[in-house]
Amino acid sequence: METKQIGKPMKRVEDARLTSGQGSFIEDMSPLPHIHHAAILRSPYPHARIKAIRTQAAEEMPGVKGVVTGQDVAACTNPFPVGVTASVHYYSLAVDKVRYVGEPVAVVVAKNRYLAEDALEKIEVEYEPLPAVVEIEQALHPESPLLHEQVGSNIANHRHFSYGDPDKAFREADVVIKHKFAFPKYSATPVETYGVIASYQSSDDSLTIWSNFHGPFTLQSVMAAALRIDSNRLRILIPKDVGGSYGIKSGVYPYMVLMGVVSKKLGLPVKWIEDRQEHLMASSSGTDRVTWIEAAVKRDGTVTGLRMKMVDSVGAYVRAPEPACLYRTHSNTTGAYRIEHLQMETIAVMTNKSPTGLIRGYGGQQLYFPLERIMQMVATKLGLDPAEVLRKNLLGKEEFPYQTPSGGIYDSGDYKSAFDKLIGMVGYEEFRQRQKEARQKGKLLGIGLACIVEPSGSNMGYITVALTPEERSKSLPKSGCAEGATVSIDPMGGISVRISTAPTGQGHETVAAQIVAEVLGVDPRTVKVIAEMDTLTSPWSVASGSYSSRFAPIGSSAVYQAAGKVREKLLRIAADQLGCSPDQLEMKGGKVALRNDPAKQASLRRLVGSAHWNPQGLPAGTEPGIHETAFYTIPTAQPPDEQDRVNGSAAYGFVADAVVVEVDAATGDVKILNYCTVHDAGVLLNPLIADGQIMGGLAHGLGGALYEELAYDKNGQFLSGSFMDYLCPTATEMPPVTIGHIETPSPLTPLGAKGLGEGNTMSAPVVIANAVADALAEWDVTVDTLPLSPNRVWSWIQQSKKKKEEYA
Amino acid sequence: MNGNGSVELNATVEQVWAKILDPEVLAECMMGCKELVLVEDGKYRADLAVGVAAVKGKYDATIQLADVIERKSYKLIVRGEGAPGFVEAEGLIELAPGEDGSTTLTYTYTAEVGGKVASIGQRMLGGVAKLLITDFFKKLKKHVEKEQKTA
Numbered sequence: 001m002e003t004k005q006i007g008k009p010m011k012r013v014e015d016a017r018l019t020s021g022q023g024s025f026i027e028d029m030s031p032l033p034h035i036h037h038a039a040i041l042r043s044p045y046p047h048a049r050i051k052a053i054r055t056q057a058a059e060e061m062p063g064v065k066g067v068v069t070g071q072d073v074a075a076c077t078n079p080f081p082v083g084v085t086a087s088v089h090y091y092s093l094a095v096d097k098v099r100y101v102g103e104p105v106a107v108v109v110a111k112n113r114y115l116a117e118d119a120l121e122k123i124e125v126e127y128e129p130l131p132a133v134v135e136i137e138q139a140l141h142p143e144s145p146l147l148h149e150q151v152g153s154n155i156a157n158h159r160h161f162s163y164g165d166p167d168k169a170f171r172e173a174d175v176v177i178k179h180k181f182a183f184p185k186y187s188a189t190p191v192e193t194y195g196v197i198a199s200y201q202s203s204d205d206s207l208t209i210w211s212n213f214h215g216p217f218t219l220q221s222v223m224a225a226a227l228r229i230d231s232n233r234l235r236i237l238i239p240k241d242v243g244g245s246y247g248i249k250s251g252v253y254p255y256m257v258l259m260g261v262v263s264k265k266l267g268l269p270v271k272w273i274e275d276r277q278e279h280l281m282a283s284s285s286g287t288d289r290v291t292w293i294e295a296a297v298k299r300d301g302t303v304t305g306l307r308m309k310m311v312d313s314v315g316a317y318v319r320a321p322e323p324a325c326l327y328r329t330h331s332n333t334t335g336a337y338r339i340e341h342l343q344m345e346t347i348a349v350m351t352n353k354s355p356t357g358l359i360r361g362y363g364g365q366q367l368y369f370p371l372e373r374i375m376q377m378v379a380t381k382l383g384l385d386p387a388e389v390l391r392k393n394l395l396g397k398e399e400f401p402y403q404t405p406s407g408g409i410y411d412s413g414d415y416k417s418a419f420d421k422l423i424g425m426v427g428y429e430e431f432r433q434r435q436k437e438a439r440q441k442g443k444l445l446g447i448g449l450a451c452i453v454e455p456s457g458s459n460m461g462y463i464t465v466a467l468t469p470e471e472r473s474k475s476l477p478k479s480g481c482a483e484g485a486t487v488s489i490d491p492m493g494g495i496s497v498r499i500s501t502a503p504t505g506q507g508h509e510t511v512a513a514q515i516v517a518e519v520l521g522v523d524p525r526t527v528k529v530i531a532e533m534d535t536l537t538s539p540w541s542v543a544s545g546s547y548s549s550r551f552a553p554i555g556s557s558a559v560y561q562a563a564g565k566v567r568e569k570l571l572r573i574a575a576d577q578l579g580c581s582p583d584q585l586e587m588k589g590g591k592v593a594l595r596n597d598p599a600k601q602a603s604l605r606r607l608v609g610s611a612h613w614n615p616q617g618l619p620a621g622t623e624p625g626i627h628e629t630a631f632y633t634i635p636t637a638q639p640p641d642e643q644d645r646v647n648g649s650a651a652y653g654f655v656a657d658a659v660v661v662e663v664d665a666a667t668g669d670v671k672i673l674n675y676c677t678v679h680d681a682g683v684l685l686n687p688l689i690a691d692g693q694i695m696g697g698l699a700h701g702l703g704g705a706l707y708e709e710l711a712y713d714k715n716g717q718f719l720s721g722s723f724m725d726y727l728c729p730t731a732t733e734m735p736p737v738t739i740g741h742i743e744t745p746s747p748l749t750p751l752g753a754k755g756l757g758e759g760n761t762m763s764a765p766v767v768i769a770n771a772v773a774d775a776l777a778e779w780d781v782t783v784d785t786l787p788l789s790p791n792r793v794w795s796w797i798q799q800s801k802k803k804k805e806e807y808a
Numbered sequence: 809m810n811g812n813g814s815v816e817l818n819a820t821v822e823q824v825w826a827k828i829l830d831p832e833v834l835a836e837c838m839m840g841c842k843e844l845v846l847v848e849d850g851k852y853r854a855d856l857a858v859g860v861a862a863v864k865g866k867y868d869a870t871i872q873l874a875d876v877i878e879r880k881s882y883k884l885i886v887r888g889e890g891a892p893g894f895v896e897a898e899g900l901i902e903l904a905p906g907e908d909g910s911t912t913l914t915y916t917y918t919a920e921v922g923g924k925v926a927s928i929g930q931r932m933l934g935g936v937a938k939l940l941i942t943d944f945f946k947k948l949k950k951h952v953e954k955e956q957k958t959a
Contacts, residue, residue, distance in 0.1 A: 043923075045894075101923065718926065719930045
């Protein structure tokens, strides 16, 4: 048997059960007898005062066990804590006011879901409609209607940053290029929606909640605080299988608290499964953002400074971990470039839309849309080729580790090699010729480029940049990105691994098995990985969970270290039995043998057996049993400093994309002819899974570029409540994709790996926008918003035509 | 959402006016409405059952006649709320005498919807509104002119 397992394209161990109908999802679970079913009444108004709720008729319906309203929730929970100073009272049910269409107003519990849904219709709510705030710039206006009167404005968070000497950079610039960009509100749409089972036990005031939640487990303390319950009395269990999330399921936690309250009030175990309409209307989404960006540029295309004002709409309530979307990419605001002077203003506003939260790419797509568009606009303005401008500004291999002005520490990279590889892959030079010929025939071809830095393994400290250094100093500093794992071996030699990374389809079980198998010299198929998370028994930290692509840099490292501890212990036992020192031994093929004298050996089974059956025979100071837990964090994940510099992520990968599109001028339709993407995510732990992650991230980014938007009308009514109106890319929309890799190992992670599942979600919207802009170069069109739907592109072309005619 | 239109009615202004103030006639002409129950002067309560695309359901509605100018015009204010969401509509109905004893009825309307009916049925709403309104006046025309014949 080969000893090398890490880096092999091993097929996923999860797939056998998933493809044979043996997956175990929240809806499959029935962990208790007498579970009752909940349905939620939601607001049809974007903003209204609740004058009365009459529930008696609903309560009297057959099979109905009870109704819970905002008054019950306000009486027995605290508002959810959140990391800003604005006093926003966010509860799991609307209290006094509703602030977005779909906001939960009441819960009915009945013997089954049908009865519960029927009873919803019998609840009478008297609303007094109020004017709504929908657009970001409207929310910034001091005269706009207030969502939260006690806050005094619709601003939830507001900060200014200055790094280097931006004023000097702009003073000395040959050219300043500026523009305003708008990024839309969109979501991810996992096939499985939210689900919660909650059971309150009064005898010890404890609450057990099963849910397809995936962290971050900072939110366990947020939930315990809201529920006014001891944290060890709030047990959270996550099913073995979660049907996708892409960040969105992090937002199930208010419903976990809500069902906890419902179970407590009614004295019953309660189950709630969200339906698709509820999911689109009111689960969670990315933020919409307006960015005003200015670049200070030298005539040769060197960008020396940036000014950015970015305003996120976090929806009706600033909900933890927001306003983190504004700060997740704080460390890598200057992207893949050597830009030393940076000024930033960050604002989170509240609007009458659904609250936001984690989403694949979190903050990256919002950042890179203006940044990579402005890089292309620099080239256009100076009459240079965009490839030349990007290349000139890219960091060089010799500059790593590179500290960004805002405090990021880029661990490793070879951006220019990756970029050159991309340019070759897409046939950039040949394309320019083809483009010319196509234009003569009246065809609009365009090519877009984008280079992005992909952060992975979030530092818990970055979120505290939302506070000023003075505000931060009042509480415990936050840092690190810790994750735990346990490796144990039973008396018969069976190896099991317990992880707390709460996978939602990323194949963590497979990679954990590969790592442990390599360290212990066994077949990965014999290693059992348990990914079901349980906050009472799993090894976890506040940072645990499935987000910020943290398995490759962090979760896998914890597994590697726990396996290393087991290996060390086994070698110590073997050395004792074989009469040598541990460093003379090697472990492979289920055996430990002397490197120089392989005939002297002991089977792993025997060594394990000694630890369990004969602890008296173990070398002095060795504990019985084989059960090792390790926690891993990265030393560079420090708290923010006094100057607001922070290294927000453990590792920084690189993605370079090139996309060729054809735009149909008659219809505005954008067709992607070729998509090339080159990744540097350090050492690939499993190339098969890596490429799967890249394709998935790309599909999500494609949705953001061309199709997906959670649309609201000017009054705050939600307009995209089904898949008829909220368009997701499907297999037939996927373009031909060519993936390339280079591997510059991270010097910080023990396996040299970095995250890679989010890169194309960050890059695809802007690279496609750049390609469309290139295709429309002859028209006076600035691509500054998304999605690039046919009607939007067609309107731009029409406006430009009109302008041309007027001047002619 | 808004719109307008007109219908030619083969009856005098007085005859038409009497019809469009008659709650029984109004109820019969409104699709999905069984009866109008008078709650106060010029204000009625009704149960409306309307389906927009996949969003079918009942609305508890109030229908109010306002700014009534005898034999000339009135405003019809409809507010409905129910499981599918809410509807708020306002229509202005005006009568003008024709030459040969006929009447021209012109109407303008605005409508706002909210909740599920907006989030799912939005693409269909314009069409459904048009259908409801043309159906209303078609029935009204029938009513008015049938009366004429039998009279």
